[in-house]
Amino acid sequence: MTDKNLLIEIEDKIAIVTLNRPKAMNALNEITLLELQDAFISFATNNEVEVIIVTGNGEKAFVAGADIAAMQSLTALKARQFAKLGHQVMRHIEACPKPVIAAVNGFALGGGCELALGCDIRIASENACFGQPEVNLGVIPGFGGTQRLARLIGKGRAMELILTGNMIDSDEAYRIGLANKVVPLEQLLDTAKKMASVIISKGAYAVGMAKEAIRNGLELDLDRANQYEAELFGLCFTTSDQKEGMQAFLDKRPAKFTGK
Ligand code: DAK
Numbered sequence: 001m002t003d004k005n006l007l008i009e010i011e012d013k014i015a016i017v018t019l020n021r022p023k024a025m026n027a028l029n030e031i032t033l034l035e036l037q038d039a040f041i042s043f044a045t046n047n048e049v050e051v052i053i054v055t056g057n058g059e060k061a062f063v064a065g066a067d068i069a070a071m072q073s074l075t076a077l078k079a080r081q082f083a084k085l086g087h088q089v090m091r092h093i094e095a096c097p098k099p100v101i102a103a104v105n106g107f108a109l110g111g112g113c114e115l116a117l118g119c120d121i122r123i124a125s126e127n128a129c130f131g132q133p134e135v136n137l138g139v140i141p142g143f144g145g146t147q148r149l150a151r152l153i154g155k156g157r158a159m160e161l162i163l164t165g166n167m168i169d170s171d172e173a174y175r176i177g178l179a180n181k182v183v184p185l186e187q188l189l190d191t192a193k194k195m196a197s198v199i200i201s202k203g204a205y206a207v208g209m210a211k212e213a214i215r216n217g218l219e220l221d222l223d224r225a226n227q228y229e230a231e232l233f234g235l236c237f238t239t240s241d242q243k244e245g246m247q248a249f250l251d252k253r254p255a256k257f258t259g260k
Contacts (some may be wrong), residue, residue: 005032007057008039013050014196015043016189018057025064026056028111032067033085040092050204050259051196052096054119055103056112059185062104062128063112068137079142086111086143090118094215097208099199103192104128105185109167114143117152120211121195124170124179125188131167151218153177203241204259209233 007018017039019026028036043049056062066086074082093100093115102108102119108130116122116130124130132145140146141162150158153176161168173179183191199207209232217225236242241257248255 005029006035006039010046010048012197013048013200014193015039015046015049015052017052017054019055019063020057022056022058022061024067024069025061025107026058026112027064027067027069028086028115029067029070030082030085033089037085037089037092040089040096043098044092044096050098050200050207052098052100053103053189053192053196054093054100054115055189055192056105059106059127061106061112062102062108063115064107065110065112065133066142083142086114090114090144090148093118094120097211098204099196099207099211101192101195103188104130104170104179105188110134110141110145111143114141114145114148117145117148118143122173122179123188123192123195124173124182125185126170126182127185128170128173128179128182129167130161130170130173130178131165132162133165133167135163135165149178201257203239203245203255203257205239205241206236206245209236 005020007020009016017036019032021027021032043052071079071082099121100119102116102122104116104122104124106125106127106129108116108128110133113130113132132141132149134141146162149161157176170179170182174182181191213229213232217228220228240260244257245255
């Protein structure tokens with residue numbers, strides 16, 4: 001598989017995945033989705049990667065959506081396959097045992113907003129814009145937007161964004177909890193890397209368990225979710241990181257985690 005639609009750089013345990021179709025505002029076509037899928041399958045087991053940052057090439061767009069030119073003439077069957085592929089990719093991102101930060105550097109529309117929603121944390125540049133404009137095209141969000149947006153920002157706000165197709169700026173995205181923070185564009189990647197480094201300094205096993213507990217727990221009722229949390233909490237006590245973390249606290253020294 002070629003990697004021309006995606007640029008992948010790995011440094012200091014951080015993988016930076018850059019959507020690289022700037023002439024089409026980094027729109028997601030089938031090949032790009034397949035490349036994203038391959039990338040996330042490999043990150044899951046790559047010991048050189050502990051946090052992944054997803055961003056877009058250029059200063060205008062994170063991802064302006066699914067590729068409208070490629071979608072326009074799809075048959076119903078092909079459209080269903082395309083939507084399924086998108087769902088699969090978002091699932092690989094969500095299920096990745098390593099945290100994924102979206103560094104949203106411009107338009108995050110349609111499938112682009114859905115890609116950001118599939119990530120664990122969203123940092124937006126001041127010029128970022130979010131929206132689910134699919135109704136303008138006579139369709140509905142097809143990569144999980146109707147579900148994840150409502151889960152993240154609540155039913156009423158998701159209804160408004162999806163039914164009007166309106167775009168919101170980064171301040172509004174921050175206000176409603178769609179963006180975790182907003183920074184000037186030139187600080188975006190550094191901010192994401194700094195956050196990634198903070199996460200990497202913790203025990204990788206515990207970080208992965210915490211992600212899993214939050215993600216899967218949200219799909220359960222509270223009693224089952226708490227039970228699930230207790231199981232994962234117990235599992236942490238099989239690790240040397242738990243022993244090291246607690247001993248280091250008692251010794252009043254920084255912990256040296258190994259991710260084991
Ligand atoms: N797809 C393909 N090309 C795109 C694109 C997109 N989503 N967005 C922009 N481009 C291309 C433009 O066509 C243009 O190409 P050239 O004419 O230069 O060849 C180039 O990027 C620059 O765009 P503009 O000239 O329009 O630039 P502006 O700065 O004036 O405007 C914009 C930027 C992002 C506001 C505007 O381009 C725009 O509104 N783009 C479309 C945004 C949008 O509607 N996104 C949602 C896409 S629909 C499903 C599966 C998936 C989905 C739904 C259903 N199932 C199978 C059921 C998902 C749907 C979507 O994501």
